[in-house]
Amino acid sequence: MNNKGFCATGDEPANRKAGKGGLIERFHRALPTRAGMASNKWLRPVAHRVLHPALWRFTRRSVPRGVALGMLTGMLVPVAQIPLSALLAFPVKANIPAAALTTFITNPLTMPPIWLAAYWTGKWVLSIDARVPGRPITVQAQTGWLHWLVADAGPATIVGLVVFAIVGAVLGYAISALGWRWWIAHKWKRRRKSV
Numbered sequence: 001m002n003n004k005g006f007c008a009t010g011d012e013p014a015n016r017k018a019g020k021g022g023l024i025e026r027f028h029r030a031l032p033t034r035a036g037m038a039s040n041k042w043l044r045p046v047a048h049r050v051l052h053p054a055l056w057r058f059t060r061r062s063v064p065r066g067v068a069l070g071m072l073t074g075m076l077v078p079v080a081q082i083p084l085s086a087l088l089a090f091p092v093k094a095n096i097p098a099a100a101l102t103t104f105i106t107n108p109l110t111m112p113p114i115w116l117a118a119y120w121t122g123k124w125v126l127s128i129d130a131r132v133p134g135r136p137i138t139v140q141a142q143t144g145w146l147h148w149l150v151a152d153a154g155p156a157t158i159v160g161l162v163v164f165a166i167v168g169a170v171l172g173y174a175i176s177a178l179g180w181r182w183w184i185a186h187k188w189k190r191r192r193k194s195v
Helices: 014-018 022-030 034-038 044-050 062-076 081-092 096-105 111-131 136-143 153-194
Strands: none
Touching: 034 044, 044 081, 062 081, 062 096, 062 153, 081 096, 096 153, 111 153
16 A cells, blocks of 8 residues: 555555445645645745645634635635635634635635625625615715726625625634534543443
8 A cells, every 4th residue: 555545556546445434535635735825826825824834733723714704715716715715814813724714615616606696695695785765885886995896796796706705704704613612522521432
């Protein structure tokens, strides 16, 4: 067997023969490594901060923060999501692998349905905004950074993506925090049974 977990013949992964999780192995391969981040040309100027060991530890606080950060950058940033999530992980003390992996929620297969749903959600939010005195969202969109978007679909889609990013970050944080607690409780329960 070689060091990648494959048999010498290369026919079948060794862990599949043993019945162990191929999904977990794929998950570990998809996670960014510190060496991979160190070699990234975009991160070289801040590598000393991004490669800090505390940002790579899986703790009950850093993982939910990483998931929330990954949801925000994944939904709101169209390019360079992983380097940006790595840069933003330092000030919020988030786990970099969790943040980077969560950005994959948006990929070429999921983006069209997400953008379509964001358009309809944004259209609904803006219709509510039209009934509110002063129309705060529309006024901000017309006078602020959205003024360059001429098409009707642009502001609605952006408003929808912002809503999705905020809701996704809150849900991602809550689900990963609860999942972490469940995993630790399950681990302790197994440990007590084996004693």
